[in-house]
Amino acid sequence: MADGHSTLPPTSAAGNLMDGELSSLLQVWSIAIALICYSYYVASKIAKGLPRLLSLFPVLFIFLLLPLNLHSFHFGGPTAFFLAWLGNFKLLLFAFDLGPLTYLPLPSLLHFAAVLCLPIKIKKQKHPEESKNRRIVEPIVLSVKILLLAIIIRLYSYRNRMNPAMIFVLYCLHMYIGIEIVLALCSLPSRAMIGEPIEPQFNKPYLSTSLQDFWSRRWNLMVPSILRPAVYDPTRSLTSRIFRPKWAQFLAMVVTFAVSGLMHELMYYYFTRVAPTWEVTWFFVLHGVCTAAEVAAKAAVTGRKIRWRVPRVLSGPMTVGFLIATARWLMFPQLIRNGVVESTIGEYYVLVNFMKDKFV
Template identity: 45%
Template structure:
């Protein structure tokens, strides 16, 4: 079965190379070259259906669910749920995030007057907001087409109380969900002879290694530049500290703990420092944000031309 899908995997790896738009190449690299390929790989190994939905799906929805890294929430929560994992935060929340994204984008021309770390911090906020909105739009599209609810992709990462909590339960859960069966679980089984603690520690670190490699590949698609491996080091360092954190928590076995407020500050502070030091400079090196502004300008120009064309057509019909 795996031999039969190899051509599909290769095509999915090649597709992002034919795209120039910064937004489209980023989305295609993330959804198709990485997550969809991993999902198809699991299917080829007999480790899960392409569509786990308990009810029949229309052809367009089935194709979307089977080809894209979309995971349906099999036990949807009631609409009134206010839990952290609720995938529907409400229109007000997304409106505020959209407004903040527009604001961050509009003030892009003034970034050059700010210190570099302040600029990189604004870029990080830009990325988080953009990811939230893109994934929410994907969920809304599937919901409108099929009345199915997608599992949430973010769970308030700014409330994380540990690196394990941040990476495993709150940040980009779509990636976590695909790395667990493709990397973590096989690694635990492979090194089970070393004992439970060692096999799990190696599995956690191995998961970060694979994630780092795939992120490095995405940046190659975007920038078409020779890797400087800073992004890889970002994930290696986070993998080392997350593995050590898990080991320390297990050794103290609940005998003492850091207050939640302090733990949140330490966790987000560590992630932010690592992000500004190793992750965000790659965005600057690939000139991602200037290219993103060009995309926005092009979309705006197309919208203006379309509106003028529609107005002219309507005016012609009324004459």
């Protein structure tokens, strides 16, 4: 496998690329801010339901188009996630007076914009002592994660000497730590702007003991908190009129995972600009079926005199092992095949060269 430095552009070219991408980023978010103002001042005053949905349709459509103006993973990826995924789903819920934009009063445009576009969830129950401890600990933890990410990026320089399995482990760690850092960097200023405690987005996913535990209680918790009211609840309500409650729950879970898979396909398109292969959709459909089967199995043994449970020392490695194996099979190949992993690694060095040119 090629060395991470070999694909880097010259320093001057790197600076031009970064300048152009920063200009595009500014333009994209200027348009997004204008659309957010429209949603807050105009659409929110329209009656909920179909009238408000129609008034928000131009915003939903433009939010899908804006990430196409960005080509770097680190600018385009978060922008696509914040606008095309979180922003659009929250606006769809808002059209019917549902979701985080209606859970709590939003007294200002700043509050509305932060909750709409950023991956944050305001805590309903406040614990002053816990919040104080988190304010102290979080910057330290964030610094450690940034250091770990820097080490991983440095290790990429030696990939040609590594076993493929070890390289894939680096990819998994990179994805997890990178996402955590991005979401943490968003939550820190958001807490200062809103003045409310923010729920953590990750809850030690490496300690998961089941797929249900991983997807609903530990991994990127902003997504399930949005998909539940937007997809799971209405699907279960509709299917329960036709099927038994257990089957309605099963179908609702699979449909929710399938929608998540389709949204990941959209994210992959923003990264690769090639036609979808549906591998990542099948990854989420597979996990939806397995998670639903897991929930059904747990329900089947609940209440019995003899309860059997897989010991944590086994369930943890089995869960993480299944996640890694299926990700290697279905989730990462498209990113590797289309050069996204290589370009993402190269972007770190481009950023370093850009910072040296500007400030050193």
